[in-house]
Amino acid sequence: MSALLNEALDGPRGPQSAPATRLQPMQLADVPEVLTIEREVYALPWSEGNFIDSMAAGYVAYVLRPVPSLREPKTPILGYFLAMKGFEEMHLLNISVAAAAQGQGLARQMLDALCRLCVEQNCPQLWLEVRLSNQRAREVYRRYGFREVGVRRGYYPVLQGPREDACLMSLAVPQ
Numbered sequence: 001m002s003a004l005l006n007e008a009l010d011g012p013r014g015p016q017s018a019p020a021t022r023l024q025p026m027q028l029a030d031v032p033e034v035l036t037i038e039r040e041v042y043a044l045p046w047s048e049g050n051f052i053d054s055m056a057a058g059y060v061a062y063v064l065r066p067v068p069s070l071r072e073p074k075t076p077i078l079g080y081f082l083a084m085k086g087f088e089e090m091h092l093l094n095i096s097v098a099a100a101a102q103g104q105g106l107a108r109q110m111l112d113a114l115c116r117l118c119v120e121q122n123c124p125q126l127w128l129e130v131r132l133s134n135q136r137a138r139e140v141y142r143r144y145g146f147r148e149v150g151v152r153r154g155y156y157p158v159l160q161g162p163r164e165d166a167c168l169m170s171l172a173v174p175q
Contacts, residue, residue, distance in 0.1 A: 019066040019078070021106070023113050026061035026080060028052065033077045034063065037098045044157055046094060051082070054093065059084045060117060064097075064110055081110045083117075090118050090173075092128040111144055118173040126173050129166035131156050138167060146171045 026034065031051050038045040055061050060083040066075040079097040083090050092114065097106045118126055129152055130137045138148070146169040155166035 019104070021064050021078065021109060022067050023062045023064055023110070026051075026055060026063050026082070028055070030063050030077060030080075034080050037077065037080070037096055038094075040099050041096050043159060054082050054084075057084075059093065060090070060114075062110070062113070064106060079106050079110055081114060083114060085121060085123060088123055089125040089127060090114065090121070090123040092126060095128075107140055108144065115171075115173050119175055122175070124173050124175050126171040128169050129155060130169060132165045132167050138169075141169050141171075144171070 031048060034051060035045070035048055051061075060081075062081055063077045064079040065077055066072075068075050077098070078101040079095070081095040082093045084093055085091075095107060095110055095114075097104075097110075115126065118124070126146075128141065128146070130141065132151070142148075148167050149170045150168040152166040152168055154163035156164040158164050
């Protein structure tokens, strides 16, 4: 992990209630715990194969954990993100925080780290899609500085009925 990215998440950031955290590259051994969170927070979660294929393709993949201690050397995953690097851009594919850990500023911590990674890798533009119905996530992204720049029609599967549109959002990452 790069020094800037490591520096971004060593120690507490955001609200006082947020635990001191550490970002680590996602490993295959993390996938079962990541899947538990994924299934907890999404009605239509990614599959195990989606995570494994993303890591095999070399996508950016990190997990966020509390800083380990002598009493608790193995700490639970609080959140994770995966992103795909393109030419002078990064595409955020998935970012999730465990339900019990939401509202503590952890998504912001991961976005901060991803933006630092964008700077290191000369990616001045960060893109993402989010369900039009996911107002909470859209508001988090807007507060962070993302702009809504378009709609991808029929982008997301649904349990019943027609596919759901995605809001395409973009952030100019200061270099």
